[in-house]
């Protein structure tokens with residue numbers, strides 16, 4: 001009987017986690033393809049894709065790649081900090097990235113501001 005209740009309790013816990021998980025999927029968040037650490041290495045590592053894009057030297061394909069990485073960043077959950085802060089910061093980056101792709105004036109500068117390393121690391125790293 002005891003094992004039965006334990007099994008039932010864990011089933012209940014697992015299903016309530018699943019329901020909670022569904023409730024956070026408002027359309028804003030999907031399953032990430034890369035971890036935050038992978039995204040940082042590709043987008044902000046050596047010969048940074050960000051610098052190339054912000055400097056106006058990137059191809060259409062490179063811009064799409066960076067945009068996908070930033071959407072992926074939003075899809076992740078950082079180990080530290082509030083989800084709402086994370087969504088605000090990553091959404092700002094995605095909008096800034098879209099402005100670059102639309103060729104708007106000073107969009108590269110805006111992208112650099114939105115991707116302030118220290119501001120985000122202080123809160124979420």
Ligand code: HEC
Nearest residue numbers: 036037040041044078089090114115116117120121124125
């Ligand atoms: C929107 C938030 C955010 C921004 C902006 C951001 N980072 Fe990060 N970064 C993180 C988080 C969160 C981690 C911790 C990832 C982990 O360890 O899981 C991280 C980790 C890193 C790492 C370590 C990766 C590893 O695991 O080896 C490097 C390098 C890095 N960031 C570079 C940068 C640079 C350079 C910039 C600015 C151009 C930057 N990041 C901007 C959130 C951000």
